[in-house]
Amino acid sequence: MAIDPVCGMYVSEDTDLYLDKDGTRYYFCSTGCLEKFREPEREEKSLKIRLIVAWSFSIPILILNYALVSPYRNYILLLLALPVQFYSGLGFYHGAYGAIKNRSGNMDLLITLGTLTAFIFSLFITFDGNVFPVKYTYYDASVFIITLILTGGYIESLTKRAANSSAHRLLELIPESVHMYSNGNVHDVAYENIKTGDAILIRPGENIAVDGTIIKGTTEVDESMITGEQMPVLKHENDNVYSGTKNINGSIIVKVNAVGPNSTVNKLYSLIQMAAMGRAKIQRIADVFSSYFVPVVISAALGSSIFWFIYLNHEGDPISLIISVLVFVSVIVIACPCAIGLAAPITLLISSNESLENGIIIKNSSSMDRLSHINMVIFDKTGTLTNNSPNVSYMRYYGDKMLVNSMLISIEQASNHPAARAIVNYIKELPHDTYTINDIKEIPGFGIKGAFNGREISVTRDGNFTVLNYNNEKLAEIKIEYKLRDSAKIAVKKLIKNGIDVAIVTGDSKENTVNIAHDLDINKYYYNIKPDQKAEIVKKMQRDGKYVMFVGDGINDTIAMEAADVGVSMSSGSDITKENGDIILLKDDLKNVYNMIIIGRKTIKKVRQNIGWAIGYNSALIPVAAGILVPLFGLSIYFVLPILAALAMGMSSTTVVLNSLRIKKSIRRSISL
Incomplete structure (x- = not known):
């Protein structure tokens, strides 16, 4: 069985609903999910329009249903309900059809079953009031179920982004044109026209557009996109260079070995997209609930309907069939919990706002469920556990301090090297002059x-x-290193103390990795690791059996962040990394790594509570709709069911919102401990 990358439902691979993308085939439960995957921006815009239509008609229906006294009231309500039922609610029908085809239950099937039953029943009452011994309609219940569920979906979409947006940003590292080198001549050509075997000139400060081998020149290359390490790598003739990296300080001529889809940047692009799609395997809580609740509701409706049909037929009641249909409709409509659509989004929204106040940006609210299960945290080293730029750890003078400071800052400010920038920033705070x-x-x-002065x-x-x-005399010696963040030791200690395993995965050398791991008492570490290898780990x-969080800051971390259950980016990280992450740590405070796990656990606990409240009111009325009180009150009980249904709808929605607000206090108390 395949898994729908949009909603997480299991889908038979025999379905006709599939899409081939970047060499991978994805299967979908419905055309709605397929279109969301193919054109997410268009689907989000469509959802907004459908939501506006739903609220525009639902509010008048609610008012007129209880305020309008007219023989044409039901006809007016029908006209107002049609756009909501068959335009705003169309996406639910697609999802329900897919669920039926795959022989499973989901939220869409529950909504479709409840709203269509209510609408069709109301339709009969509108055009032939003599069919049933009651005169009320369920137009208000039908449209408000659709409207509230759409509202919850839209609230959720506000915190989401396209899964592959960071992958597209990665492609922006490739220049639109390159310098073609041929027989000593140089001319610019479009990137699309480059092919394997060509030779191109790459000047200092330019991004490298292809994978290739240096055939002339020496330079230093910033390979932080691949390794995460800021220190440039020295490259000579016959050394390989990779697309997306940056040439620092020397002109080189490179023979093209790979370009386009086969280049390093494009491979990273594909890996990020594939990893992102693989993360949708966890079904939404509401869908999991619905998969169990739908069979229960249908069984209760059919069981009670059949019972009353047999019983009344045995008693010789001439309207036994009509009563049994009325019972079936009542159970289905009453059981459909409209507030379940708000149960998760409202909680997630409040939780996200509270997280923001604590320096945590929750970009992808659907990651909360995975966050609540985290039992392994993997840290990148450079820029994550350490500061993202090198610092001067000590400086030894062999000459006059004022003279040394002035010489260093005067010459180093002409260099792009990270060590030079560290020295310049250090000396800016010391007494110095500026020399020519x-x-x-x-x-x-x-x-x-x-x-300087002729020497x-x-x-x-x-x-x-x-x-x-x-003048051939040593005047100073400076050590440059990446210092541990102030919050690193506290964060790691707290994670380990609370039973969460910790590891380091980095592209840096063994010596540097071992030193950092020793300082932090981390026993599991990996070094000299490439981006795709990080994801494999x-x-x-x-x-x-681990639920993994990956915390990183560089482009080289994006694949691992997407492969992980939760990806966390430092606020000082690259734009691509921040777009890619589920969560961003403001102020780069690593103590919030444990705090966000606590927030995830508290949030999911509250969501489950809300689902319980959302179905509680409605479920309590199922026995009443099934006719348990008929022996006491007769069929008149069905005249008050619409009022009871409306009351249950209002109470469940209000309770969900109020219960969600309580999470703010719970989070603050837990984080302060």
């Missing part, structure tokens, strides 16, 4: 040099160390 440095030249793999000045880089030389942990 002549003949500045940045040398990939070496550093930067120039002339050579140079800054050489070797790993984490930078050395200032002047996440998937393996999931196969071992």
Whole structure:
């Protein structure tokens, strides 16, 4: 059985509703889900229009149903109900049809069953009031069920975004044109016209558009998109470079090995999309409830209807068939809990707002269910557990401090190297002057040099160390490193204390990874890991029964974040990473990693409570609709059922909202502990 990537329902692979995208076939339970997947923006716009139509007609129906006294009242209500029933509610019918085809129950089937039964029954009353011994209609119940469920769906959609938006942003790293190199001549051509075997020139500061091999030149390349590490990598002739990375300081000529769909950027794009689609496997709570509740309701309706038909027929009642139909309709309509559509969205909205006040942005509210189960947290290292930019950890002077500071800031401000930026930011806070440095030249793999007062000045880089030389004399030695965030130790300690496993997965070296893991008392760590390998580690942990949260900041983390049950981005991370994540940590406070897990657990607990309240009022009236009070009050009980149904609808909706508001206090109390 396949899984619908939109609603999470199980779908037979024999269905005709499928779509091939990026080499993968996706199956759908209904045309509605297929269209949502194919054109999410169009479907969201359609939902908004259907919701406006629903409220525009539902409010007049509610008012006229109780305020209008006229022989034409039912005809007026019918005309007002038609747009809501068959335009606003059309999506539910598609979903119900898909559920029936797949022999399963979902929320759409429950809504369709209740609203169509109410509408058709009301239609009979409108055109032939003598068919049934009652004169009321259920137009108001039918349209308000549809309207409230659509409202809940729209509230949910406000916190969502297209699953592949970050993947499209990734493609923006590719330049529209490149510099074609041929026989010593250079001319610009469109990216689409590049093919394998071509040679292109890549100048300092430009993004690399293709996967290829350097055939001339030396440079340093920012490969943070792949490794997550900010320090540039020195590249010589015959070394490979990858699309989406950035050339820092040298001109190189590259032979194209892969372009278009076969390039690194496009492969990442496809992997992100596939990972995003795989995350919709958890069904919505309301659908899970409906899969059990629908058979119960139908059984109760049929059972009570058949009972009254047999009993009244045995008693010789001439309207036994009519009464049995009336009982069936009453049970179905009464049992349909309109507030269930608000049970989750209202809670999620309030929870998201409370999270924001605590420095947590919940971008994808549907992640709350997965968040409540998290028992494994994986951290990226650089930019996540550590600051995202290197810092000067210490500086040793071998000459006059004022002179050294002035020389360093004067020459390093001409460099794009991360170590140079760290030194400049450090010295800005110290006493210094600004000197004129002549003949500045940045040398990939070496550093930067120039002339000051007619003598050579140079800054050489070797790993984490930078050395200032002047006239062949060492004047200073500086150590550059990524410092742990202030909140890292507290966050990891709290997670482990509460039984949540922690691991580090990074593209950095073994030495740096081991040092950080030791400082944080983390026993499980992985180093020199590529983006797709990060995702595989996440998937393996999931196969071992873990619910995984991945916390990262770089483009190289996006696939793992999508593969994880919950993806969390640092606010200082790349725009693509922030778009991709379910949650963003404002102020980069890692202590909120545990807090958001608590918020998820509290939220889902409240949603389940709301579903209980949503069905409680209506379910309590099912025995009444089935006729349990008929022996005491006779058929007159059916004259007050519309009032009881309206009361149940109002009380359940009000209770859901009030109960949802209580989550604010619960979250604040739990986080403060």
